[in-house]
Amino acid sequence: MRGLRRFRRWCGARRRGQFALTVGMVTMLTGTCGALLVAPNWVLPKNRADQLGSAQHVATDDPRLTAVRGIMEPFGELTALRVATGDGPESLVVGHSGQRAEMAVLAAELAPATASITELWGTGWARSALVVVASNASEFAALLRSGSLLAREVAAASVADPFTHGTTPTGQRVVFSPDAGRRLSPDGLRTVLRHELTHIATRADTVDGAPQWMLEGFAEYAAQRAQRLPFAEIAPTLTARLRTGDVPADLPADSAFTGSDAAAAYEQAWSACAFLAETYGEPRLVQLYRRLAAGAQTPDTEDRILREVLHTSRPDFVRAWRGRLSAH
Ligand SMILES: [Zn+2]
Incomplete structure (x- = not known):
């Protein structure tokens, strides 16, 4: 046996009973x-x-x-x-x-x-x-x-x-x-x-360093897409916060996917991907995944890729996603 190399925490989901x-x-x-x-x-x-x-x-x-x-x-x-x-x-x-x-x-x-x-x-x-x-x-x-x-x-x-x-x-x-x-x-x-x-x-x-919101959001979107459960059931933590007017300011940072508030990060990432699929269609969501997952991203390259794939800027995308969340 050779040694373990921990890659990174790039998978994760918590739900029902804070367990997944x-x-x-x-x-x-x-x-x-x-x-x-x-x-x-x-x-x-x-x-x-x-x-x-x-x-x-x-x-x-x-x-x-x-x-x-x-x-x-x-x-x-x-x-x-x-x-x-x-x-x-x-x-x-x-x-x-x-x-x-x-x-x-x-x-x-x-x-x-x-x-x-x-x-x-x-x-x-x-x-x-x-x-x-x-x-x-x-x-x-x-x-x-x-x-x-x-x-x-x-x-x-x-x-x-x-x-x-x-x-x-x-x-x-x-x-x-x-x-x-x-x-x-x-x-x-x-x-x-x-x-x-x-x-x-x-x-x-998928390369190490790719944005977690894309990797985890996509995995959770894929996990949920066929079930068509209500928003509040897939994202209970996010729903509770939205009810108090607490709308996320931005897509969750990589650091948000570990620690005590990870559930919220996974739910936000899922909601961003669900919004992408709803607005642009699943093929474009997959296209965006392939581009963003291909390497480490800075906000600038993320913005450039969003412009190329979605024909919108990152700030405009975040604004539209936040608007959709507010509507919930
Ligand atoms: Zn995962």
């Missing part, structure tokens, strides 16, 4: 362990079996499992669920018997989540993912190659091998925390999965 904080990081994965995957045949509860859709129980030597089974097997026997999600390799959901309920929810959600993200982003990504569910805090940290245990507020995270912008990312996986199934409703799990899958889909086009 997610983090992203780049790790060096080890490719070791020849232990065979033990895959007992689960008998899912009837209601869960219905949710499972096309997922199947598998005992497999899929090479994508190599990186995780050496980490996970010491914590108990593994089972993998296989789900067809695209033209390429099937997606996998891997975990232990104690997490079978949330694994079933995630497996059933993978195909529609992949389809929804592909509809928005296009087919230029693997459309196949490895999703793992940890059974305890130590396993969660190990799966993320984190040297220390993560905060209990972290529901899920995505990791990848280090890669050069413009190349195809490898070693990507979404890791759910041991508390995710207990603290999130099935709908909450589905939304977090879609958020993290969006980071996986867009990873090749």
Whole structure:
């Protein structure tokens, strides 16, 4: 094993019960362990079996499992669920018997989540993912190659091998925390999965230093777009503030996405992206993401890109977005 390089906190979402904080990081994965995957045949509860859709129980030597089974097997026997999600390799959901309920929810959600993200982003990504569910805090940290245990507020995270912008990312996986199934409703799990899958889909086009409001807002927009929930349900913190006349002065700064007020930053970022999609259409939102996510931005370059893509200045865009918020 080689060392962990924390990339940056570029993923995150908090919702319902202040729990869906997610983090992203780049790790060096080890490719070791020849232990065979033990895959007992689960008998899912009837209601869960219905949710499972096309997922199947598998005992497999899929090479994508190599990186995780050496980490996970010491914590108990593994089972993998296989789900067809695209033209390429099937997606996998891997975990232990104690997490079978949330694994079933995630497996059933993978195909529609992949389809929804592909509809928005296009087919230029693997459309196949490895999703793992940890059974305890130590396993969660190990799966993320984190040297220390993560905060209990972290529901899920995505990791990848280090890669050069413009190349195809490898070693990507979404890791759910041991508390995710207990603290999130099935709908909450589905939304977090879609958020993290969006980071996986867009990873090749996303560079460290890109504005967090774009990265997180886009992931949350992608997670929410098919559900069409009311504004107040997606953004309760922002809604409460707007009711008191507290309208954000600007798009949230990168520093706002960590710390005690992160929920507000994520909600503001989502609302900015929802406003972009509503005003300019989803293709232009995607175009803007690709431009802004391609490198570190200063306010000047952000302004230039907004002019080129939206034909409006950054101050004018912020003014229009704030006006839309005020109308709520
Ligand atoms: Zn995120």
